[in-house]
Amino acid sequence: MLTVDKANIQLGSLTLARDMSFDLKPGQITAILGPNGTGKSTLLKTLFGEIKLDSGEIAYCGHRLSYQSLAQWRHQFGYMPQDINLDVNLTVIEVILLGRLDALSLRVDDQTLNQVLHILDNIGIAHLANRSVNTLSGGQCQMVLFAQALMRDPAIMMLDEPVSALDLHHQHVLLEHLVCQTREKQCITLMVLHDLNLAAQYADNLLVLKQGDLVACGHPKQILTSELVEEIYNVEAQVITDDTGVPFVRTLRSKKAA
Structure with missing residues (x-):
């Protein structure tokens, strides 16, 4: 389990996390939601150790994050x-x-190369294998970076807006593969999303941030309501449940325009 306990993150006069606590469990996907500038990417960078906590603690399986x-x-x-x-x-x-840079030698063995080809085939971009990455579209690059993250076979997957440049088909390809990876490997997966409906469809839990506060945490069915969407995004919205029991958000208008 990855545990965040009473985390405080301050950048100058800006508070990006205020007494924030939550747990992330193996085999589950958690999506971070919230308006722009509310600290979603900062939270990922903090978990990775790029940004230091002002106070609080982050631990994985009992081992605390140490900047040393x-x-x-x-x-x-x-x-x-x-x-x-x-x-x-x-x-x-x-x-x-x-x-896999930390495990590579001067010669790439067949097993490692086959692992790369297997990942490329699974996410539908095997045809790009020998292309130079500087000739790819933004969406293709995003799929390549996703494949690179998978190549590490990580215990903790963190993805910051992983589908922002993808078309509808590849959004679902990536997220469906992410679900399979999370379940099969029992890894912890945390991702930032702006699409509330994708978050409701693919995430087991949501962390909803606003101005440095964790304002809601839980299963999408439990916390994704029209009142929450209005509070966080300042829009009027309807939240209905589809035939599979998944919440669906239909935004109506900005509150300022009403």
């Missing part, structure tokens, strides 16, 4: 940041292999 041994802490993560520049003269296969 970050390499050891980060070894268990597959982290896909929001913005990565892939303007490099490397093939897709080479970029994905970088996910």
Whole structure:
């Protein structure tokens, strides 16, 4: 279990986390929701050790985050940041292999190469294997970075807006594969999403942030309400339940325009 206990994060005069506590369990996907600038990406960077806590504690399986041994802490993560520049003269296969940089030798063995090809095939981009990444579209690069994170076979998967550049088909391909990876490997998965309906469909739990506060935490069926959407996003909305029992959010208008 990954535990965040009374975390406080302050950047200058801006409070990005205020006395924040929650647990993330193996085999479950948690989606972070909230308006722009509310600290969603900052929370991921804090868990990864890029941003220091002002106070509080982060621990995984009883081991506390220590800034003196970050390499050891980060070894268990597959982290896909929001913005990565892939303007490099490397093939897709080479970029994905970088996910195993700590275990690579001068010669890539057949087992490792087959693992890369298997991942590419599973997420539907095997045809890109020998393409240079600087010739790919934004959505294709996003799928390559997802494959790189999978290549680490991580205990903790963290993805910052992993479907922002993807078309509808590839959004579902990525998220369906993420569900399979999380269940089969019993890893902890945490992702930032802006699409409330994708979050409701694919996440086991939601963390809803606003102005540095964790205002709601729980299963989408329990916490995703029209009142919550109005409070967080300042819009009028209807939340209905589809035939499978999943909440569906229909936004109507900005409250300011009403």
